Amino acid sequence: MAKLPTPEELLKIHYNPPQDENWMDKPAELKQGNICWGAKGKNLKIVEFPNARDWSPVEEDWKLPQDWEGTVLEAMADRLSKYRSFKIFMDICVRCGACADKCHFFIGGGDPKNMPVLRAELMRSVYRKYFTNSGKYLGKLAGARELDLGVLKEWWYYFYQCTECRRCSVFCPYGIDTAEITMMAREFTNLLGLNTDWISGPVANCYMKGNHLGLEPHAIMNSVEGMVDDIETITGIRINPSFNRKGAEILFVTPSGDLFADPGTFTAMGYMMLFHELGLDYTWSTYASEGGNFGLFTSNEMAKRLNSKIYAEAKRLGVKYIIGGECGHMWRVLNQYMDTWNGPADFMEVPKSPITGTVFDNAASTKMIHVTEFTADLIKNGKLKLDPTRNDDLVVTYHDSCNTARGMGLLEEPRYIINNVCNKFHEMPDNTIRERTFCCGSGTGLNASENMELRMRGGLPRANAVKHVTEKYGVNTLANICAIDRATLSASMDYWVPGTRVAGVHELVANAMIMTGEKERETNLRGEPLPGKGGNE
Amino acid sequence: MKVVLPFIAVVGLALLALVGVTVAHQVEFFFGVIVPYAAVAVFIFGFMYRVLQWAKSPVPFCIPTTCGQQKTLPWIKHDKLENPVTTLQVVGRMLLEVLVFRSLFRNLKTEMKDGKIVYGSEKLLWLAGLAFHWTFFFIFARHFRFFFQDVPTLLRMMEGVDSFFQVGAPLFYMTDAVILGAVTFLIFRRVYLPQIRYISLASDFFPLFLILGIALSGILMRYIFKVHIVAVKQFAMGLVSLSPVIPQGIGAIFYVHLFLICTLLIYFPFSKLMHMGGVFLSPTRNMANDSRMVRHINPWNYPVHVHTYEEYEDDFREKMKKAGLPVEKE
Numbered sequence A: 001m002a003k004l005p006t007p008e009e010l011l012k013i014h015y016n017p018p019q020d021e022n023w024m025d026k027p028a029e030l031k032q033g034n035i036c037w038g039a040k041g042k043n044l045k046i047v048e049f050p051n052a053r054d055w056s057p058v059e060e061d062w063k064l065p066q067d068w069e070g071t072v073l074e075a076m077a078d079r080l081s082k083y084r085s086f087k088i089f090m091d092i093c094v095r096c097g098a099c100a101d102k103c104h105f106f107i108g109g110g111d112p113k114n115m116p117v118l119r120a121e122l123m124r125s126v127y128r129k130y131f132t133n134s135g136k137y138l139g140k141l142a143g144a145r146e147l148d149l150g151v152l153k154e155w156w157y158y159f160y161q162c163t164e165c166r167r168c169s170v171f172c173p174y175g176i177d178t179a180e181i182t183m184m185a186r187e188f189t190n191l192l193g194l195n196t197d198w199i200s201g202p203v204a205n206c207y208m209k210g211n212h213l214g215l216e217p218h219a220i221m222n223s224v225e226g227m228v229d230d231i232e233t234i235t236g237i238r239i240n241p242s243f244n245r246k247g248a249e250i251l252f253v254t255p256s257g258d259l260f261a262d263p264g265t266f267t268a269m270g271y272m273m274l275f276h277e278l279g280l281d282y283t284w285s286t287y288a289s290e291g292g293n294f295g296l297f298t299s300n301e302m303a304k305r306l307n308s309k310i311y312a313e314a315k316r317l318g319v320k321y322i323i324g325g326e327c328g329h330m331w332r333v334l335n336q337y338m339d340t341w342n343g344p345a346d347f348m349e350v351p352k353s354p355i356t357g358t359v360f361d362n363a364a365s366t367k368m369i370h371v372t373e374f375t376a377d378l379i380k381n382g383k384l385k386l387d388p389t390r391n392d393d394l395v396v397t398y399h400d401s402c403n404t405a406r407g408m409g410l411l412e413e414p415r416y417i418i419n420n421v422c423n424k425f426h427e428m429p430d431n432t433i434r435e436r437t438f439c440c441g442s443g444t445g446l447n448a449s450e451n452m453e454l455r456m457r458g459g460l461p462r463a464n465a466v467k468h469v470t471e472k473y474g475v476n477t478l479a480n481i482c483a484i485d486r487a488t489l490s491a492s493m494d495y496w497v498p499g500t501r502v503a504g505v506h507e508l509v510a511n512a513m514i515m516t517g518e519k520e521r522e523t524n525l526r527g528e529p530l531p532g533k534g535g536n537e
Numbered sequence B: 001m002k003v004v005l006p007f008i009a010v011v012g013l014a015l016l017a018l019v020g021v022t023v024a025h026q027v028e029f030f031f032g033v034i035v036p037y038a039a040v041a042v043f044i045f046g047f048m049y050r051v052l053q054w055a056k057s058p059v060p061f062c063i064p065t066t067c068g069q070q071k072t073l074p075w076i077k078h079d080k081l082e083n084p085v086t087t088l089q090v091v092g093r094m095l096l097e098v099l100v101f102r103s104l105f106r107n108l109k110t111e112m113k114d115g116k117i118v119y120g121s122e123k124l125l126w127l128a129g130l131a132f133h134w135t136f137f138f139i140f141a142r143h144f145r146f147f148f149q150d151v152p153t154l155l156r157m158m159e160g161v162d163s164f165f166q167v168g169a170p171l172f173y174m175t176d177a178v179i180l181g182a183v184t185f186l187i188f189r190r191v192y193l194p195q196i197r198y199i200s201l202a203s204d205f206f207p208l209f210l211i212l213g214i215a216l217s218g219i220l221m222r223y224i225f226k227v228h229i230v231a232v233k234q235f236a237m238g239l240v241s242l243s244p245v246i247p248q249g250i251g252a253i254f255y256v257h258l259f260l261i262c263t264l265l266i267y268f269p270f271s272k273l274m275h276m277g278g279v280f281l282s283p284t285r286n287m288a289n290d291s292r293m294v295r296h297i298n299p300w301n302y303p304v305h306v307h308t309y310e311e312y313e314d315d316f317r318e319k320m321k322k323a324g325l326p327v328e329k330e
Helices: A041-046 A068-083 A082-093 A104-109 A116-131 A133-142 A149-159 A169-173 A180-191 A197-209 A217-235 A264-278 A302-318 A330-335 A338-342 A370-380 A400-404 A412-421 A452-473 A482-494 A505-512 B002-022 B029-054 B087-100 B124-147 B152-164 B174-192 B192-201 B202-224 B227-241 B253-272 B272-281 B308-324
Strands: A249-255 A321-324 A368-370 A398-399 A475-482 A501-504 B106-115 B115-121
Touching: A041 A197, A041 A321, A041 B174, A068 A082, A068 A116, A068 A180, A068 B029, A082 A180, A082 B029, A082 B174, A082 B272, A104 A452, A116 A133, A116 A149, A116 A180, A116 B192, A149 A180, A169 A180, A169 A400, A197 A302, A197 B308, A217 A264, A249 A302, A264 A370, A264 A482, A264 A505, A302 A321, A302 A330, A302 A338, A302 B124, A302 B308, A321 A330, A321 A338, A321 A370, A330 A338, A330 A400, A370 A412, A370 A505, A398 A452, A398 B115, A400 A505, A412 A505, A452 A482, A452 B115, A475 A505, A482 A501, A501 A505, B002 B029, B002 B202, B002 B253, B029 B227, B029 B272, B087 B272, B106 B192, B124 B152, B124 B174, B124 B202, B124 B227, B174 B192, B174 B202, B202 B253, B202 B272, B253 B272
Parallel strands: A249 A321, A321 A368, A398 A475, A475 A501
Antiparallel strands: B106 B115
8 A cells, every 4th residue: 555645745736737747648647545445346246236247446446347448439429328417428528717716636646637527528529529510620739639548547547536525616617527527437447347346345245235334233333332332321311213103204324434433423313313303203223324326336237226216215104304414425426316216205295394294395306404403493493402612612613515615505504503503603604605615525435444645635725725724713613515435534534634623513513412311421423522511621 | 820810801791791882882881881781690590509509418417517616514614606506606606707707817827937837817808808798898889879770778877877088079989998908918818828829710800900990990980980979879879769760971991890790790600709698607617516416317328238246246245155255146
């Protein structure tokens, strides 16, 4: 494994590309520390993906199938006819460069092929060669080039260095979304068996076992049992969540990362405490035990196959509607894809909060609401007893997840909640939040350990903004509503802004929430003494 | 190469027209009638063909890029223009985009200062782009006075505004100065800024040089090598009434101007200039973020192989029972 350079070393970034070269003539160098291991054959086999075999990106021979060029070009023709976005985005870029310095990987690394426009040109150059007349006849002069092994390796290298965060799309005068292009590139590479182990493993797990981590039913129960014990220790209240229960009013789906490791588990405890306090008639499912969808990082079809479980389980259990937990790309999927793939969800009802009576018309078709929409409504209607001073040791800032911000517009709900459960909240600079938010640097299945340099580079813009508010306001907590953020920002904070904790919004809610019949709380969910309860001031 | 070649191409095209009409007057028919008709035909049919080709591909998913607060609880202010849910709101968003380049207005400059990344406002590209496109439109519209026997009031008003400062004779158009400045800036930044130069292709320089050539030849024609304006109008009226005439003594510079315009029209449908049509079809901008409210249909949606609950229970039944989970089959 490549050694991770120090922050000082990583900060030596050059933004100006060499002027005496044409990028088309410069093959990609697959740098250790910037690449994930290749997908394992056994995982590809489980989901019936083509060319299942073990392979390694650092070896010369990628064990490609016969006529792989033909496979890719055929797939390209097919996707061009199926997706207007892809076709338009291949044709109308004017290379104005507004996107050039908007990508976190470019800002943190300076590799010119990480400028969104050039990343897309890697694909466009091939498109021009085979699908346009100017490219066919004028070749390189028209920005066209042939698809060969060098280009394929370049694709693999750079399209698995894009987190599909869509920040570039915000600034593009035509809304060209590199995520759409990256998604196509990943579809093509998957036809050749070229994915990464960190994506194909979770996909296979999710397909067979219901969640990315491969937690089997009893393991989920054990994990939750452990959290229930912790909650009892902290609050004196024994809660009793149910699983796979038919006839429950609500199905709750959250990313499995919340059940697995800190700090996600604190967020999961937060949901459970909240729902218990409300007396909500809800159930978890071990079959649909994943809100996230790593299938989205392989192909449209795989994403649909994994997502199918949520509606199928809602139907089997006979719930009225679904609440979804804090997760980033899960909400891109649920907002923009789920109903189209696996709807109509006509066997459910339009979500209506049993506590406040609020009807969520904005989820009239999907029948699925975000937990922060649900909780913000509770707080607004005065249904929760809150003591924000319990969070007084936390100076909080909020990180918008790319997908909830740019694929949905969920901006105010989490802020409203945080402002009601914490006394100390400070925004990061305007150019780094809301729709301009920065990716954690490790989304779309990049949160492996062998590509740590890439992740830290990609995480730099986010961390840099956190560092700014840390120095200015003493911020020590980075709140967010994404399981990948909770997992990966922790590493990035340790590296760039040590001492900053990462927390889900519902962890903060549960800390502040006064539960009926609770004992005098001494600690927060992490077992740390509450402010004023043990010299932690 | 990618800068010089397009430059040479444009100069070559201008010379071709210039030499053509000076050495042999019968070629005027070619440059004055055949090429313009061909160019307009290629432009119209090419443009339509391209747009239809795009429109043929469906929009399977609802994928707007949202740049503001979603429509949610009634007490949370919904950003109607940046995160539209109705058609009217989408139209509003598109108008902002097309008329004032809203997304480009957001542009930032990212810089590294003492190990810190700072973001500053960057409005030059937006300003130059806006100036370029709007003056182009004004100048284009102004030319319609050649196609009307009686010039409509609106066109007269536009001219009046454009020559507001009443400098010189003939009156100096402000738009002429602005478009020269804007195009020059756009070329300059492509050459000067290292990142932009790196990403630029020959096809980025060619239309800029071409438009610069058109503007320059037009200005030369109006202010310096004056052409026979009555003859130009006669010529233009002939073209639009489909009974072309080639009046004598218009002046060679006119044919240079016309030929470069025809080249632009012919080049248009085959190039990135199609962003003019494409911007309206961009799914990330022209869709409403209503996919949780209304079901969006994918026309090519097809059933996929899934791992059903029954199969899942078969795999884990004993473990589920042991853990106290309900099962369908004992």
